[in-house]
Amino acid sequence: MDASRLQQLRQIDLFARFPDAQLRALATGVEEHRYPAGHILCREGEPGTAMYILLEGRLRVFKGRRTIVTITPVDYVGEMALLEPQPRSAGVEVVEESTVLVLPAEVFHRYLADEPSCLVGLIRTLSARIRRDTAVLAEEFEHTNILVHDMKNILAAFVFLDSLERATDDPALRRKVAFMQGARRDLAMMMEEALAHAKRHEWRPCRQATDIGMLVREVCEGLAASHSDLTDKQVFIATAEDTPAVVCDSAAIRRVVANLLINAGQASDAGGAIVVRTESAAHAAGVTITVEDEGHGIAPEVLPHIFDPQFTTRPGGNGFGLASCRRIVETAHGGAVTVTSPTHRPTQGRGSRFEVFLPAAGSPAGEKRSHA
Structure with missing residues (x-):
């Protein structure tokens, strides 16, 4: 040898x-x-x-x-x-x-x-590696917690948004300020959740009856006017008025809508149309949110993986957006997220269609999640 x-x-x-x-x-x-x-x-x-x-x-x-x-x-x-x-x-x-x-x-x-006998040496080596990797993870976890804590402190500066709201009578400016205040509130809530998980504390988000149509309209109008991936697109919003109330973590559902809308913008060419709808679900008591674009579509080999954490086909992407949507909708709210693209819709041309189902308050799924 x-x-x-x-x-x-x-x-x-x-x-x-x-x-x-x-x-x-x-x-x-x-x-x-x-x-x-x-x-x-x-x-x-x-x-x-x-x-x-x-x-x-x-x-x-x-x-x-x-x-x-x-x-x-x-x-x-x-x-x-x-x-x-x-x-x-x-x-x-x-x-x-x-x-x-x-x-x-x-x-x-x-x-x-x-x-x-060599198995003993192998086990010892693997054990040493696990201890080393655990120490590295603990150090990175602590560093992340410190960053979240300090970011929360920096949010205090955004209190001046409240003063700006009181100082203006311009309706357009007040709408922009209200959007930023909502983003500040959601960001603070996400930081509280991150710190709770870091301390191994139980986290119970605030769940309340929510008008999903109003929530969707607020998110879409704010992002369409401010996000760089959407300002050159045409965003159309259609919200039905007779949808049932949904008991949900509204901050989390806003994140779902934002992720789906931004993804649609990133998949669309300049001037492309994106249609966001809310309506009563046809198959069960609840509400559906649909985000449909005329973009590049999703390749057949990619489609089974798009909800996998860290899976992305976009340069610079991190692959967490759709994974977050599925966790929020399905795990936390008992709903469902589905997607169709040109390979599944051969007669409808290009683009993709994401559909979110949220169970209504009082439905079996809604009751189960509201008490979780």
Whole structure:
């Protein structure tokens, strides 16, 4: 066995505790491959069958079109495939021509069957890594909490909005001030929620009967006049007057409407039309909010993933908006979020249509969530 191969494996913390004889036995099952740029080592959702050790070149770990981390020599990826037969949580792509050692899971399992004592060293290494990662996460979590706390203090300066409201009789200006006051209120509420979660306190948002049509109109009119992704679009709002009351966390529902409207603006060309409607739900007691655009639509391979956290196809996007919508509507309010795009609506041309269903107060779903 080439001594350099043993030295390469010795650099991997998972194998650092293995005696030379046992490491040499493991190395006999390792395969060396040279891969060109663009080669996919594995895809998200595929069965995990091997671990990859990068000796030369560069790899990237990705979810959808988002890069999670870049791997440089000597490092490894896919090690969980050695421990449990679960689908890959992310894909791995070769960024530049790379030399990779491939350790198949079945080879590793046969090795452990012959050398069970090495499992103790492996467990110790994984335990040390978990402790290290936990410490890093705790430090990042604390830093985030400090930032949220300080942002809350900075919000105090926006009290001058109240003075501006009292000082003007201009209806247009008063509408703008009211929109900013609402944004300030929602932001303060979100910071309270973030701090409550950080302190492991129970968070119970304020839920009250809400006129969804009025809420939608306020959000859409404010954003259409102020958000850079919407000021060059045509936003049409149609709210029915006979919709039932919905008991909800109104601040959270405003976030849902804002996310869907901004997404529609980002998917549309200048001058494109976006239509937002509210009406009584046809299939159950409740209200539906529909946001429909004439934009670029959603590709078939993308559609199943658009609600996944951190999944995005937009450069600079973070992939949290639609995930937030689903959590707020479905988990917190017992409703539903659905989407259709050109592949599902072949006769209706381009664009996408998002529909939110919120159960009415007094309906089984609404009662369950209002007491949650």
